[in-house]
Amino acid sequence: MGDITMEIPKPMLPLAGQPLLAYQIEWLKKNGFKEVWLIINHLGHVIEEYFGNGEQWGIQIRYYREEKPLGTVGGIKAIEQELKEDFLVLYGDVLFDIDFERLLTFHRSKASQATLVIHPNDHPYDSDLVATDESGKVIAFHPKPHPEEAYYRNMVNAAMYVLSPAIFPYLQKDVPADFGKDIFPNIINHLSVYGYNTPEYIKDMGTPKRLDQVTTDLLSGKIGRRNLSQPQKAIFLDRDGVINPDKGLICSPEDFELYPFVAEAIRKINKTDYLAIIITNQPGIAKGLYDFDMLNAIHSKMDTLLGEKGAKIDALYFCPHHPEKGFPGERPEYKVACDCRKPESGMLIRAAETFNIDLSASFMIGDHGRDIIAGHRVGCTTIGVRTGHALDQAEQHPDHIANNLAEAVDLILNL
Numbered sequence: 542m543g544d545i546t547m548e549i550p551k552p553m554l555p556l557a558g559q560p561l562l563a564y565q566i567e568w569l570k571k572n573g574f575k576e577v578w579l580i581i582n583h584l585g586h587v588i589e590e591y592f593g594n595g596e597q598w599g600i601q602i603r604y605y606r607e608e609k610p611l612g613t614v615g616g617i618k619a620i621e622q623e624l625k626e627d628f629l630v631l632y633g634d635v636l637f638d639i640d641f642e643r644l645l646t647f648h649r650s651k652a653s654q655a656t657l658v659i660h661p662n663d664h665p666y667d668s669d670l671v672a673t674d675e676s677g678k679v680i681a682f683h684p685k686p687h688p689e690e691a692y693y694r695n696m697v698n699a700a701m702y703v704l705s706p707a708i709f710p711y712l713q714k715d716v717p718a719d720f721g722k723d724i725f726p727n728i729i730n731h732l733s734v735y736g737y738n739t740p741e742y743i744k745d746m747g748t749p750k751r752l753d754q755v756t757t758d759l760l761s762g763k764i765g766r767r768n769l770s771q772p773q774k775a776i777f778l779d780r781d782g783v784i785n786p787d788k789g790l791i792c793s794p795e796d797f798e799l800y801p802f803v804a805e806a807i808r809k810i811n812k813t814d815y816l817a818i819i820i821t822n823q824p825g826i827a828k829g830l831y832d833f834d835m836l837n838a839i840h841s842k843m844d845t846l847l848g849e850k851g852a853k854i855d856a857l858y859f860c861p862h863h864p865e866k867g868f869p870g871e872r873p874e875y876k877v878a879c880d881c882r883k884p885e886s887g888m889l890i891r892a893a894e895t896f897n898i899d900l901s902a903s904f905m906i907g908d909h910g911r912d913i914i915a916g917h918r919v920g921c922t923t924i925g926v927r928t929g930h931a932l933d934q935a936e937q938h939p940d941h942i943a944n945n946l947a948e949a950v951d952l953i954l955n956l
Contacts, residue, residue, distance in 0.1 A: 550584040552633030553591065554746065557759050561746065562588065562633055569629075570600045572641040578623065579633075580616030582607040614718035621709050630720070632700035636755050637743040639701075640769040644737055648703045651677065651735045655708055655728065658701040659736040660743060661855060663811060665695040665848035669721050671736050672696065675833075679734040682726040692794060694837070695844035695853055696736065698725075699743040707732055740816050740855040740896060742767040766814055774902040775855075776810050776953065777889060777921065780821035782908035782929015783946055784843065790825040793835060794842040800928065802947040804850035809950050816855040816896060820888045820905075820915070824863035829870030833861075856896070858888040883907075884914035889921070906949045908932065913939045924949045 552562040562579075569577055577600055581588050585606055595602030603623075605616050617630060627648070639658070648656040657679065659671050670693045672681040683693050698721045711728050718724060728734060742764040746752045758764050765771070781787040784803055791797050810817040825831050831839075840857060847853060860881040866873075881887035893900050905916025908929030914937050916923040925932045925939035926949055932939070943949035 548584070550581075550587055550633075551746065553584075553587055554752065556636065556756055560591065561636055562592070564636060565631055565633070566592065566595070566598050566600065566602075568638065570598060574600060574629075576601045576603065578603050578605060578620055580605045580607065580620075582610055610717060611715070612717045612719045612723075614712055614720055614724060615715065617704075618709065618712040618714050621706075621712075624706060624709075627703055627705050630702040630704060632745070634747065635700050635743060635745045636759065636764065637699075637701065637741070638764045638768045639739060639741040639743065643769055644703065644739070647677075647735070647737045652733060653703070653735040654705040654732040655725065655734045656703040657725065657734070657736050658699040658743065659696050659738050660699050660740065661695040661844070661853040662697045662744075663808075663848070663851045663853055665693070665697060665844070665853075668697040670694070670696055671698050673736040673738075677735045677737065679725070679729050679736050681729075682721070684722055684726075692838065692841040692845045694841050695848050696738065700745065701743065705732075738856070739769065740767065740773075741769055763814065769897045771897070772899040772902075773816055773896050774814065775816040775818050775892065775896070775898050775904075776950070777818050777820045777892070777903065777905045777916065778946070779883075779905075779907035779909065779912045779929075780819050783906060783926055784819065787908070787929040790828075790830055791839055792825060792831045794838050797839050797842050799843070799846050800945065802945060804847050804852045806947040806950045807847060807852040807854065808850065809954065811853055813954065815903075815953075816898070817853070818892050818896075819854055819857040819859075820883070820892070820912075821857070821859045822883050822911075823859045823861055824882075826861035827863035827872055827875035828868045829872050856892060858892055860888060883909075884911035884918070886915045886918045889915060889919050893919070904953055906943075906946060907939075910937065913937050924952065 553560040581604055589604055592602050605620050607616055667685055669685055670683040671679055673679050744755050746755055785797055785799055788796060807817050823836055862875050862877055862879040862882050864878045866876050892898060901920040903921045905912060905921040906924045908926050908931060913923045913925060917937055923939040924941045924943055926943050926945050928945050941952055943952055
């Protein structure tokens with residue numbers, strides 16, 4: 542932030558009349574926290590003079606002043622004796638509004654000893670990325686800068702952690718360190734570490750441009766509307782034939798490419814209150830044509846190509862099943878009838894439960910009749926596109942028809 546923070550610490554930058562840190566304190570109070578430790582160093586007296594002991598905020602505020610910068614870790618280690626139960630760590634330059642009860646429920650259900658809030662963002666190319674398995678367990682970290690021509694899922698460390706005291710033996714006293722770079726990559730084989738993926742609003746203010754964007758989002762009310770305690774709405778997208786040309790089953794990243802209009806269309810969705818969620822049948826798993834790792838590699842390429850153009854998918858659901866048997870190399874455990882393979886609506890229902898989505902206020906965009914049926918079954922407005930299968934097997938008529946995803950998004954935004 543350059544000269545902006547020469548006389549004022551970054552957490553005290555004003556947003557709509559009060560410091561960023563004040564919004565964090567208010568959120569903590571609203572979510573039932575009784576005690577807050579503020580770890581301060583550069584211009585820390587400004588923070589201490591403003592917040593005092595927290596009495597006027599209805600919460601107890603205590604301070605640890607670092608004599609030298611210790612990164613994101615050192616101050617936490619210094620107050621180890623004060624942290625006997627699971628605790629929340631926040632970075633002071635991030636504005637957010639999330640449903641804490643959902644985060645805490647996830648943390649407890651996984652018996653996690655370190656839960657990282659993670660999310661897709663619109664600049665994954667210069668972000669530290671996190672890889673998880675299907676259960677949410679963290680399996681790898683990919684710090685920036687990323688190797689050229691490497692593909693990663695767009696899942697970013699959002700700088701919010703629920704930690705157990707079990708982490709303290711892995712922290713060194715008086716040694717500068719960063720949780721994301723120095724601690725988490727080294728503990729994933731020793732502790733239970735999970736990533737909690739949420740589309741809620743979490744944005745750092747590391748540049749003047751991001752500060753302006755956060756201010757705009759705050760004044761518009763977007764930040765509060767994204768809290769999952771509030772009903773959400775989504776634009777559900779089929780993949781093959783909508784996002785990428787349908788070449789039959791896509792079995793490797795080399796086979797995958799985006800339609801040229803897709804990144805801009807998804808970027809438009811990202812600027813609205815709609816979540817962008819992909820819902821895709823992937824029967825190649827059941828047929829033994831590719832495995833879960835290869836499918837993840839394909840989606841890593843998709844995320845990377847979108848991220849390079851400032852677009853992101855909030856979530857992706859896939860069905861690995863296929864009911865018909867008799868394929869060489871097939872996987873019998875996935876050759877079953879299920880409730881997730883479109884035209885069934887299981888994936889949409891799962892997304893709605895996870896993200897509190899009002900399906901009646903949402904849209905399903907697809908190129909095949911099964912997409913339209915799945916959307917209609919749960920009350921979504923449906924849009925068929927003329928790319929891919931171009932609705933050649935439509936058993937139900939969509940509510941609207943568009944030439945491609947770009948036109949479908951424009952149609953939604955103009956309704």
